[in-house]
Amino acid sequence: MLFMKEQDLYKKLAKYYDYLYAWKDYKKEAEQIKEEIVKYKKSTGNKLLDMACGTGSHLEHFTDDYECTGIDINSEILEVAKSKGLKASFILGDMTDFDLGTEFDIILCLFSSIGYVKTKENLTKTIECFTKHLKKGGVLIIEPWLTKEIYRAGSPHMTTFDGEKLKIARVNISELKGDISYFEMHYLIAEENKHVIHFVDQHELALFPIELMVSLCQNNGLITHHNKEGLFDNRGLLIGVKE
Numbered sequence: 001m002l003f004m005k006e007q008d009l010y011k012k013l014a015k016y017y018d019y020l021y022a023w024k025d026y027k028k029e030a031e032q033i034k035e036e037i038v039k040y041k042k043s044t045g046n047k048l049l050d051m052a053c054g055t056g057s058h059l060e061h062f063t064d065d066y067e068c069t070g071i072d073i074n075s076e077i078l079e080v081a082k083s084k085g086l087k088a089s090f091i092l093g094d095m096t097d098f099d100l101g102t103e104f105d106i107i108l109c110l111f112s113s114i115g116y117v118k119t120k121e122n123l124t125k126t127i128e129c130f131t132k133h134l135k136k137g138g139v140l141i142i143e144p145w146l147t148k149e150i151y152r153a154g155s156p157h158m159t160t161f162d163g164e165k166l167k168i169a170r171v172n173i174s175e176l177k178g179d180i181s182y183f184e185m186h187y188l189i190a191e192e193n194k195h196v197i198h199f200v201d202q203h204e205l206a207l208f209p210i211e212l213m214v215s216l217c218q219n220n221g222l223i224t225h226h227n228k229e230g231l232f233d234n235r236g237l238l239i240g241v242k243e
């Protein structure tokens with residue numbers, strides 16, 4: 001068994017990421033995001049940044065309409081994104097501290113990736129960085145992680161992929177450490193002509209109150225809107241438009 005002492009952020013698992021999330025309807029989510037962009041964006045350009053883009057599964061559905069850039073902190077996952085041949089630029093970077101020297105019409109931070117910044121201090125720096133990279137009239141769309149009120153500590157979870165040549169089972173119990181949700185993800189991966197791998201990966205995401213994210217956006221001059229339903233799982237969408 002391989003036990004990661006620190007958050008691996010899918011590094012060792014990058015090549016399995018898309019299989020693990022094969023159930024997720026990225027196309028439908030991208031269509032919903034496009035509706036929010038049309039509703040709120042006031043700037044006239046089409047430059048889009050997907051922060052914490054992962055394997056580029058949302059970007060795949062934006063490249064026809066927007067000039068796309070993806071950033072992620074994980075080089076292995078970016079290699080998977082790059083291998084898809086998308087019309088997009090990919091940059092290794094950290095959302096808490098990045099400076100691209102350019103502005104975007106749209107900045108996305110989806111699938112609760114914002115929770116990985118973990119502290120209020122990092123969240124403050126992240127929202128500042130996002131705002132700095134947004135054009136006047138540009139739109140920031142964040143899909144938050146759960147709040148402490150709706151997070152169910154102690155609940156068991158399982159995700160599976162059942163392909164002919166690859167089987168994956170991932171189980172965990174959701175845990176709580178202060179204001180941080182903690183997951184010890186146990187993977188069993190069976191691949192054709194290989195030995196079964198048992199892999200344990202730890203994830204820590206802050207359960208930021210939505211009011212905190214709203215006030216940080218407003219302090220940075222964004223007009224905020226909260227779509228409570230969001231893309232899935234009632235995670236909601238926080239939308240900020242730069243005045």
Ligand SMILES: C[S@@+](CC[C@H](N)C(=O)[O-])C[C@H]1O[C@@H](n2cnc3c(N)ncnc32)[C@H](O)[C@@H]1O
Binds near residue numbers: 112
């Ligand atoms: C749940 S995945 C979401 C990936 C992708 N957005 C999607 O919807 O499939 C979280 C992603 O956040 C990235 N990440 C975590 N902390 C980050 C940071 N500080 N800066 C940039 N990316 C980060 C991870 O490497 C991972 O790809």
